[in-house]
Amino acid sequence: MEREQLDYFRDLLMGERKKVVKIIEGIDESWSKNIRDAVGNVSSYATHIADLGTDSNEREKETYMLDRELKNLKNIDNALKRIHEKSYGICNYCGEDISSERLKAIPYTELCINCKRNEERISNNNHK
Ligand SMILES: [Zn+2]
Known part of the structure; x- marks a missing residue:
């Protein structure tokens, strides 16, 4: 892939990444109180969400959303790595x-x- 195209997709991915991080932070904020109450340790919240139970649909939805966005973030980071390694687009x-x-x-x-x-x-x- 041409250098110019790689730059274009890198910008596109960086934009996507910002959006995803914002969504995750938004979920994190509404979760953080529940999580502090439940596990007393916000830094490892992702692994504890499953333990919090699903006593409301809202929580279930947020867990699902967070899971999806974390996957998105991983995909985007992988793609950025591929751009760096020049294997992107293959x-x-x-x-x-x-x-x-x-x-x-x-x-x-x-x-x-x-x-x-x-x-x-x-x-x-x-x-x-
Ligand atoms: Zn193929």
Whole structure:
């Protein structure tokens, strides 16, 4: 991938990262009191959330959201690492270039559209 394109996607990912961190911090804030009460240690909250129980839908939703955003953050960080290593934009499975349209839609994707479709087909079959 061209240097200019890498810069473009790095900016895109950094923007996404900021958004995700903000969401996580927002959840963290509403959680922090519950967590302090429950475990007395905010620094390792992620591992303790499961122990807090799900006595309301709101909490369940926030746990789900936090889990999802933490995964997003990990994906974004991986993509940034791939940019740094210049392996960004290459399909993890078949080694072909991932189309820039696809990368613009999902900047942290590691699979080209064909491999993604194959993967979905396989996991759909497994669920049946
Ligand atoms: Zn592929």
